[in-house]
Amino acid sequence: MNVIETRGLAKAYGERRVVSDFAMTVAAGDIYGFVGKNGAGKSTVMKMICGAVTPTAGEVVLFGAAPERREGRGATASAAADQVRRIGVLIEEPALLPNLSAYDNLMAKALALGIADGPARCEEVLRLVGLQGAGKRKTKAFSLGMKQRLGLALALLGSPDLLLLDEPFNGLDPEATRAMRNLIVHLAETFGITVVISSHVLDQLDRMATRYGVIAEGRMVREMTAGEVAAECGGSLRVRTADSPRALAVLEEAYPAAAFRAEPGGTIVMAGDFDTEAVARTLSGAGQVVLEFSQDHRDIEDYFVALMEGGATHV
Numbered sequence: 001m002n003v004i005e006t007r008g009l010a011k012a013y014g015e016r017r018v019v020s021d022f023a024m025t026v027a028a029g030d031i032y033g034f035v036g037k038n039g040a041g042k043s044t045v046m047k048m049i050c051g052a053v054t055p056t057a058g059e060v061v062l063f064g065a066a067p068e069r070r071e072g073r074g075a076t077a078s079a080a081a082d083q084v085r086r087i088g089v090l091i092e093e094p095a096l097l098p099n100l101s102a103y104d105n106l107m108a109k110a111l112a113l114g115i116a117d118g119p120a121r122c123e124e125v126l127r128l129v130g131l132q133g134a135g136k137r138k139t140k141a142f143s144l145g146m147k148q149r150l151g152l153a154l155a156l157l158g159s160p161d162l163l164l165l166d167e168p169f170n171g172l173d174p175e176a177t178r179a180m181r182n183l184i185v186h187l188a189e190t191f192g193i194t195v196v197i198s199s200h201v202l203d204q205l206d207r208m209a210t211r212y213g214v215i216a217e218g219r220m221v222r223e224m225t226a227g228e229v230a231a232e233c234g235g236s237l238r239v240r241t242a243d244s245p246r247a248l249a250v251l252e253e254a255y256p257a258a259a260f261r262a263e264p265g266g267t268i269v270m271a272g273d274f275d276t277e278a279v280a281r282t283l284s285g286a287g288q289v290v291l292e293f294s295q296d297h298r299d300i301e302d303y304f305v306a307l308m309e310g311g312a313t314h315v
């Protein structure tokens, strides 16, 4: 089931279009890395998904059904509210009451949400985010990392099925970043929560995301699985020999699991990272004269920057 599907989503502020014809699909259980340059429109999209910003055009289908389709037009507003209640949101800095303790901040929201077992739930989410020892402290004394964790606790209070996290690693040191990442993965794996994370910290996303969406100038450039990113980022070996069809046959036999592509001009491209000497030995052992040989390494940063710039994406 798709937890989020946006169709033709658009937002303009006055004359300025910041999101246009935006199509995004997030499946249940995804940890979806939402990637784009500053100002590309990530926060605006997330705010439209959770109902904080009204789209200029298009629709957001949540949990497999647009409210009016599921409930009939009369009940649209309450159905939409039900859907929004299933979303936990951490967008920008969490709005904390500085003179209240972490626990009281949580209790204030628990009361507003009408959560039945408020005190127990507040203790539970404090424990989940590793703040059980700091519940009584006023939040004005919290470090940025603690504030972010408390923001996540607030987002978790209503037991959401979907978490929208906008730059959750912002301002965190490496240790706090790792703790936040482990926590997000734990939440996804233990409770089956679907997570959308916008972040510039690509190496963190690389360790957790199962799917990606890349936004540039308010438009979806591409969505892909982590496997596709790995395959496309994993580098490639380019080989040109005097007898390309024969060399291809030799390599396919020697590397049955590898993916090959033959380019015009006789160059063979093997997707992945290889022991170049072993490949060269295989070819020369089969009597093939190697004319050109190069290993191309791409990293995830280069790959996403190219996508965000609208550049080439293939090996």
Ligand SMILES: Nc1ncnc2c1ncn2[C@@H]1O[C@H](COP(=O)(O)OP(=O)(O)OP(=O)(O)O)[C@@H](O)[C@H]1O
Pocket: 013, 018, 036, 037, 038, 039, 040, 041, 042, 043, 044, 045
């Ligand atoms: N309320 C608003 N009024 C006018 N313009 C806005 C408003 N909110 C956002 N924008 C503009 O919309 C564009 C997209 O902003 P948005 O915050 O969605 O981008 P982003 O990808 O989240 O960027 P960042 O990575 O810097 O957070 C920006 O140019 C921003 O200035």
